[in-house]
Amino acid sequence: MKLLFEYPDHGKTLSILPELDTPMAEIPDVIRRKSPLRLPNISENELSRHFAELESQTFGVCDGFYPLGSCTMKYNPKINDEMASLKGFTDIHPLQPVSTVQGALEMMYTLERSLCEITGMDDITLQPAAGAHGEFTGILLIKAYHEKNGDTDRTEIIVPVSAHGTNPATAAMAGYKAVNAPVRDDGCVDLEALKKLVGPKTAGLMLTNPNTVGLFEKDILEISKLIHDAGGLLYYDGANLNPVMGIVRPGDMGFDVVHLNLHKTFSTPHGGGGPGSGPVGCKKLLSEFLPVPRIVKKDGSYDFDFDKEYSIGKVRSFYGNFLVNVKALSYILTLGAKGIREAAEGSVINANYMRKSLDDLYDMAYPDICMHEFVMTLERQKKEKGVSAMDFAKTMLDYRMHPPTMYFPLCVKEALMVEPTETESKQSLDEAIAVYRKIYEDVMADPEYAAKAPHKTPITRVDEVGAARNPRLRFEF
């Protein structure tokens, strides 16, 4: 595929702009760009084909089963995208007088209230742009709380070793020491070990529940009591809310702060890496620290409140990824209370159906009933035949199927994590199961061939080491 920069420059531009209708003005030399601007000038036809080609070499949910564990790649309803493209949402300026954007504020307020109900939280901010951004915001709430209480010795955030990398990274960004909590053989946090880590330095614990191996932390109430008794607060990484929404609420489990990944649980598309949206909900005790502005409703009309003495401030400009939030609200309004519960149930049924259909062949890291995802470990196969989880995944590509998440969580060796989501049909799962079983045979029969997989994709396995060693990060003229 040609790069945009590799097309011949036709020395003319698409006729987008009208001719200038005002007089010109002087542009002083001292402010003028000196170096030439080397951007391609190509035709609309070439542009259209360029991106058609790029799109055809991109794998979307529309191309099939996409069981990326921890990513909840469910179907993205088209009506939501359409609602987010209404001019009344796209063509409004964030600094318009609030009287002219009452609908936008109503949208945000309604979404906030809905998410509070779903999570069992008292207040919520839609400002964070993604999950990790939400984590950062949420941990800052905890920090602000302790600071306001003068509790400044609390310098540690406890994070299970199974946690997503964003959790410890967030703790560090927020100026905390990330303390690793071990995980038991059953995949859950080691309660006994945790007890030893908790203490006066504990600012809080970040937990994903269901956790990153797809299991519900059975001891959650004990954990929550443990942390709270020690004066710490409980942070809920909501990336895995999907299987429990409508069934149990983080707020009711004892969590004080939660972030959600609307681009996972609430069906907003992932866009090849974003935009997402990572709202943060909290219990009353943390509300005063939420970012500004807050949306308030008074006498049936909405307003922004910027005047919050204890707010952590802002984590980005304006009010978050507004259009993504429009999609999430559309989804919630469509499903309603019953649909939300059913989605959760469906995700768990699908995951277990697939797990049970494969566990005679693949080693499951944890044999129990899972929630929305399960982890297979290829450790034994690696030892016996030298084949890796990567080889399995890459072989799958030759079947035009998107592989599961590889090598996550880190606490499972040679992990493949499968999250089917509720929007797959039984037929789709059966087809995937058949492929997984076939691949098992293929890989075990010819490990060398598998080590070179994929063979039928537009490109073969890439040299990642070379890429990092000798970084070429932009087109060189």
Next chain:
Amino acid sequence: MKLLFEYPDHGKTLSILPELDTPMAEIPDVIRRKSPLRLPNISENELSRHFAELESQTFGVCDGFYPLGSCTMKYNPKINDEMASLKGFTDIHPLQPVSTVQGALEMMYTLERSLCEITGMDDITLQPAAGAHGEFTGILLIKAYHEKNGDTDRTEIIVPVSAHGTNPATAAMAGYKAVNAPVRDDGCVDLEALKKLVGPKTAGLMLTNPNTVGLFEKDILEISKLIHDAGGLLYYDGANLNPVMGIVRPGDMGFDVVHLNLHKTFSTPHGGGGPGSGPVGCKKLLSEFLPVPRIVKKDGSYDFDFDKEYSIGKVRSFYGNFLVNVKALSYILTLGAKGIREAAEGSVINANYMRKSLDDLYDMAYPDICMHEFVMTLERQKKEKGVSAMDFAKTMLDYRMHPPTMYFPLCVKEALMVEPTETESKQSLDEAIAVYRKIYEDVMADPEYAAKAPHKTPITRVDEVGAARNPRLRFEF
């Protein structure tokens, strides 16, 4: 690929409709459908994937060079599609009071006037839905004219043997005898032979100019005089207007009626086979026969006029493919007088560049400068090596390139007709030329392999004979 009917029926429907909010009414048994309605009930995710897969197995202009001769597969500007999706155009009922659709009538009126100017005609109707529909309409104008004149012995329409199949078919549909006019070795109508065919029975002549081998009919003025002198009228098949628009007008060449293919010359997309639009323009002497309603402008406002005594009536409902016409007007307004001429020139330059770059290897049916397209003949190769034009075309598919039109016009043996259009860049042509040359080698080197081409497409060569012999035209349960 699964058919829609082959998905499991989930026994539930997408939640599109709200619940019924009115009382029910009795549905008498005598009017009720008896047989079950067997249509698939599948999920939105499955639907989205189904069509994503179908689209990926469809070759569009966005996939590359598409030199289908006689089809003018130029780039379809996106702004035109966007204009045609404005609610003010899509959400209006054809039977709204004219006072509420003044913009729609203005659009049509403006397009009519523009097309009159481009073709040199006095009046035009936008009613016909495609080229062939326009032909039918146009020939009916001629018929109505002769009838009104009591000239009822004129029972023949002359059609060159090189004409597109729709021409003779149209003549027949309009109740005429289609008389074939021979073509000279130089690709143009045989003037001498024509003279012998023209006479008191001649209702008219249908001519494509540039003609279907891509040459301008040099003798057009003589031809026109010949027909007119005999009392016949001249019909212009506008499928090939692209290379001469802005340079010469059918009206000025002596044509009395013309149809245009907006889905060719005026860049409206072809939609996998339509909708097109085939407006018909005519000289004053035929205006009174045009289909109803006519659009009239009075005191700055627009109205429909249904009251035309001599009108041929209607050839379809309402006013034609309105939204396609919106796209065509958008195109014309974008190009303007200068752009239209440049488009014509560009199409001719591109065709000749490509012709000249290939004529050392491929036999050109006509060696001269061509207009927007040229015809190669593989007759010699067929004789020498037994390879057919089809083999060349199918080999091209393995290079992910759309073949030219095959086996048209019928007067050239083993024809491949190439129409690059003006929206291809020199680079795109150079790439195509390289492939054409490479293919020549491939095919000549291994005719047997070529006879089985394509080899790299999702399916291989299909059994067309079997399809026609044992027609399976619908999914069988």
Next chain:
Amino acid sequence: MGSYIPNSKQETEEMLRFLGLNHVDELFESIPESVKIKGLLNLPEGKSEMELRCVMGGMAEKNTVFKTVLRGAGVYNHYIPSIVKSIVSKERFITAYTPYQPEISQGILQAIFEYQSIICELTHMDASNASVYDGASAAAEAVAMCTDRRKKVLVSETAKPDSIAAIKTYSKAAGRQVVMIPSKNGVSDIDALSENLQDAACFYVEMPNFNGIIEDYEAYSSLLHEAGAKHIMGVNPISLALLKTPDELGADIAVGEGQPLGMGMNFGGPHVGFMAAKSDMVRKLPGRIVGETTDRNGKRAYVLTLQAREQHIRREKASSNICSNQALCALTAVAYVGAMGSLGLTELARQCYYKAHYAARELEKAGLEMLYPEKPFFHEFITKAPRDTDKLMEALAQEGILGGLPMEEGILWCFTEMVSKQEIGKLCAIVRKVG
């Protein structure tokens, strides 16, 4: 000025040099000088995209988009699911040509095959073509299918005016004689039909008819078949989820306007004409047809078939001159039916039926009399005119309502799923006040 030509001046000049030419005009020397345009066409200067948007957007804004549409008469305001728009806006579907190269066109070919299957299932006919221009031309083409030998064509006066008009135009062109069967009490006069059967090739009648009424089609088909004539029905595809199919009613050919299957009103087009027939008439169907076959490896494949009927092979002996049809609209219908499914389509047909019947009762209560109170109808019906139709229409328009279609005998109303009970209430209130 806008232009979609990629090449720069230099590139163009390079190409001309390669051709041994100094100037582009040399390429046009075969055109007689005397008729060449001197200078430029008399058209405005080309516009930039921003300007174009203003101009076209300005025209669009001059049209009134009614919030509530109670007018049908051939074009119906139904809800279009979002997924349908998303499917139909895919670039390859939009920009492809007719699928002449099956090996790289299985997607569009299969979609058309699915379309044909859907039309067959709705009408209960054996075969469908790949679409024609619209419902009216479908009717006209259907008549042509029946007139190989007999040239007398019977057409019910109860059919849509545009269907009748197109049949007349096509028939006159080919020298067929059209005999109108008059309307009696809102339906085709069966006595007149009987009287005209001799030598008749076919009878064209619609369900529902232009008065909204469901006629007694079974009675017609017995008569027709006895007389050796074909029965052509023009049908509303949505209604077929609820009503007896053309097959069940004895029709030989079913045609219709596919617009209700996911297409906007679009000021009348583009829409799609569908045509389906019993197996004995398959090879008379005009236009494209896609068939299932296999490739050289035995893999299932789809291809344009039965081309021996078509103009590019048969030329003047073709069954029709049609070439381009309305493929993208046919695809729209497939996407729509895929989204609705049999369950959704049936529910939709019911809602149309129930709402129209509720509205009829309510309008009666509000003082508008039904013109044909005894006749079964689907989602359209005629009331007698109120005191002042124009005034009523204006009052409705004030409230964003496009009232029913004013006709000689009254007003033709249409109610679909898009009309809520509340809107019917609003309508009746206005009728009470103004009517």
Next chain:
Amino acid sequence: MGSYIPNSKQETEEMLRFLGLNHVDELFESIPESVKIKGLLNLPEGKSEMELRCVMGGMAEKNTVFKTVLRGAGVYNHYIPSIVKSIVSKERFITAYTPYQPEISQGILQAIFEYQSIICELTHMDASNASVYDGASAAAEAVAMCTDRRKKVLVSETAKPDSIAAIKTYSKAAGRQVVMIPSKNGVSDIDALSENLQDAACFYVEMPNFNGIIEDYEAYSSLLHEAGAKHIMGVNPISLALLKTPDELGADIAVGEGQPLGMGMNFGGPHVGFMAAKSDMVRKLPGRIVGETTDRNGKRAYVLTLQAREQHIRREKASSNICSNQALCALTAVAYVGAMGSLGLTELARQCYYKAHYAARELEKAGLEMLYPEKPFFHEFITKAPRDTDKLMEALAQEGILGGLPMEEGILWCFTEMVSKQEIGKLCAIVRKVG
């Protein structure tokens, strides 16, 4: 109620049976009973698509879409070419995840590589990341890149309030000290800057600044580099087609809000933050980066690279916690720049410049005084307040014009290619009348 679950009841039951379960609840036995929700959440019943469209459409309609927008202040009303929307609405681009599997993701990977190349070319920096959330968080992340050892961060008061706010939040979190450099006559007070240089890690300043002014950045960078501090510039990407690049001005890091590159105003988001740096800082850039490499056959390929900086490898030692970014917005920027080209972008920047300067002169004539008449500006400037700002804004709103942003010192106006001379005339007439 809406649902996107494909399976029928029967299919679900079959799956449960396969699992040896009688009821779905058995799958949730690991959840403590005491905290399970009894019954359903307190949310409204699910809506059909038609109902949803009403509800959401209703909210959208409650917002005023101004015909003319003279407000910028961080979000700009530019024209979005139709081709851009067409590209960005492609389903695969929309629904793909972060490209973890390069062999089936070359499309999106190459697009990001193109994005990085464009950002580098605009800013004249050596490397760009694949985007961050927005301009403000980009500024905050840039500051983090410079504070490995030194913890004092200088920030100009002339920067956008949201940039400052985000820098403060991020810096406070990590224990960095933020020192504000005050504004003097509309630009950063260079004396204050000099005084605070000791131990400073970096200085953040914007071009144009929040007053619309182009400051003397070269002067800052000499000072900064002498003191061993980094120079971070927040820049408007459109302006870079016309103005000196951050590199030419001596910056070490260039960040900014990419919204002007083809994104709607969207009530503030989603947009995209870009970050680019000189080569010595590349490995400090946060977030995703795409690099060029080869596959095992030596074919050019793109892949996520330098992952050793990232949270999923380095966890608490990562340069940032960012994971998802704004990839689709970055793609939008590529499509936009592709459509405009260097020529279109330069023409656009000129038109913004010329129109703003024309408007400034006309507004002066109409009686509004420039707050900083001597300072160079791009497409924004501040006038002193008129007699009654509220009244002026209302009068403008009456005419469909969103006036400039009222600030303490006056009104911040913005003029882009979207504002015609005629509209400027209209504005001035209103200012004359009301102001």
